[in-house]
Amino acid sequence: MHANNSLGNATPIGFLLRVRPLRILFVTPEVEPFVKVGGLADMTGALPKELAALGHDVRIVCPAYGSVKSHGPRTARAEPLGVDVGSEAQWARTWEATLPGTAVPVYLLEHDGYFARPEVYAGPGGSHTDNDLRFAFLCRGALSLCQQLDWIPDVVHGHDWTTGLLPVYLNTTLKNTPLGRIASVFTIHNLEHQGYADRRVLDFARLPASEFRADSVESTGAVNMLKAGLYHSTKLTTVSPTYAEEIKTPAGGWGLDDVLRFRAGDLVGILNGIDTAAWNPATDKYLPTHYSATTLAGKAADKRALQARLGLAQDPHVAVFGVVARFVQQKGLDLLAEALPHIMGRMHVQFAILGSGDPGLEHTFRWAAGQFPGRVGVNIGYDNELSHLIQGGSDCFVMPSRSEPCGLTQMYAMRYGTVPLARATGGLIDTIEQYTEGSGKGTGFLFTDATAPALYNTVGWACATYYDRPAEFTRLRLNGMAKDFSWKTSAAHYVEVYRWAAEQRTGEKLV
Structure with a gap:
């Protein structure tokens, strides 16, 4: 077969x-x-x-x-x-x-x-x-x-x-x-x-x-x-x-x-x-406010909680990009480290980053948090409660992986109405449907090249959709939440x- x-x-x-x-x-x-x-x-x-x-x-x-x-x-x-x-x-x-x-x-x-x-x-x-x-x-x-x-x-x-x-x-x-x-x-x-x-x-x-x-x-x-x-x-x-x-x-x-x-x-x-009982925004014990596809208002409250937790500016309108990953080459976090100063210099965004691994990347993300206070929040290590809050409070979830046999966090993100932004590889291709502007179709933003410019441009595309086509961005949220990723x-x-x-x-x- x-x-x-x-x-x-x-x-x-x-x-x-x-x-x-x-x-x-x-x-x-x-x-x-x-x-x-x-x-x-x-x-x-x-x-x-x-x-x-x-x-x-x-x-x-x-x-x-x-x-x-x-x-x-x-x-x-x-x-x-x-x-x-x-x-x-x-x-x-x-x-x-x-x-x-x-x-x-x-x-x-x-x-x-x-x-x-x-x-x-x-x-x-x-x-x-x-x-x-x-x-x-x-x-x-x-x-x-x-x-x-x-x-x-x-x-x-x-x-x-x-x-x-x-x-x-x-x-x-x-x-x-x-x-x-x-x-x-x-x-x-x-x-x-x-x-x-x-x-x-x-x-x-x-x-x-x-x-x-x-x-x-x-x-x-x-x-x-x-x-x-x-x-x-x-x-x-x-x-x-x-x-x-x-x-x-x-x-x-x-x-x-x-x-x-x-x-x-x-x-x-x-x-x-995925475990749809453990990862459910309507019942998640780690979220301060529960929500669902029919009651998305609760997601805004979780966004405020996330901003407060990581020292980000309390701005309900800014696009928040979440990251939960091991800091290793496979996950492509070096691409984000390279692109991040350019993103922060040209786009109205915030980043909420959780992870650990490569000491150089840990240093770079700590540096970014100090360089862009109120705009980049970083927690080095692993915190299960914070990982749930990042999924619940972010608008987009970033996965620039060089390879990804399956990936689970992009499925968690869609279940939480958080639009994935990922490199087109492995299971990310199988789970994320590319957004088509004007059609209302898709569940996320995919890019092909494992380069910092490709990631930068895709973050820009997501920002343009979030700010200029808010109805379509909401449709992406709902499309993802409608997917069945159960076992x-x-x-x-x-x-x-x-x-x-x-x-x-x-x-x-x-x-």
Whole structure:
């Protein structure tokens, strides 16, 4: 199947609901609300809820990091979990919890040597040097837990390079065991992060040394854990249809485009959804004033609150542009840093910026706040409450990303009547409809070139629309608020992929 095909057209969703309930195991390095680094956690915390609502038996395995938060009761299983890695068996304690508001089990694997530290991937000194061993332990531990629970899933769904060894186990060491019937679905959240490791990880994981070859786990003389997942998984998905196409090209493939073209028949792009309960301007606990598409007046009150929070001038008429992002090259915040002095010199705007990352960019945005007092407000770090207020109080939301596998914040923005302004790439193309002047059509402003002048010109276009065509700007707000970005449709598409994978793995029809 071509990655950009419509699953909904291939099989009616109503049919999917008549297929027998599936047993689905999520194995993930992070899951909202227990531990979160990025959008991966949002997906693994939201998609299982929708799958469970469709009647499927979904369970989640995640490490019990030192920073894991408690959400409701959590109990330890009495039986220790033996994990066949290293020179001799190692042991973990398993904590059982549930996704809040559901009965979906979450199993948190505790091992002090690998997971007691608070960070997920990297500490103050950079990436943990034993990440290969830590996440090999997660993969083998998740499969050992299935045996201990006497619960064999139809499908194991792994996420990014940290789970790349899962399908290798199923295709090699465990192939001739009951676990060998399990199909694997592997989701690429961000192809840039591939999990390069020394060959030692194969010995540690007790995987065949013969898998260290170019058509399996080897890349440039090292083990590439993401490549392992790409080669060995039954089916592959990524988080938007456009990104599924981009990663098959040399420009977007990060050295793995040949592998992805080879697996193109099993690669499907399914757009991520958002948690529409947590992100709803009519009920958002972080907004001082609630509003909806029929009562937009409340948005003006939130704009005043945002201006007050970040020290911006209390001007109800000025266009406020919001930014919530990690300060990294992928997000294109260097383009904004370059364009910002020119924007402030020529346009009547305010900027509300929240984020952290590159020290140079942090310094530049702090400088801009001092250089343009009352017009640029900056908060370095992450503040969940402020992120909601920026969505609720801004007029436009800026995302100049060089690449964006899916993106969630542009969907949050549209739900809050905040018009996205973004570079046309990946999931931003799939979620934002380009504004056409005079037509009342569109949901945002898109530009193509990853340059500061292109961003500057698009901000100017948005300003001209805001000030000179206010009725059309309001129409853009309402168009965005009318979009359905829930997980419901995407979850049904995932059920289709799981069904294909399970039937391909076993050669049997699911009835």
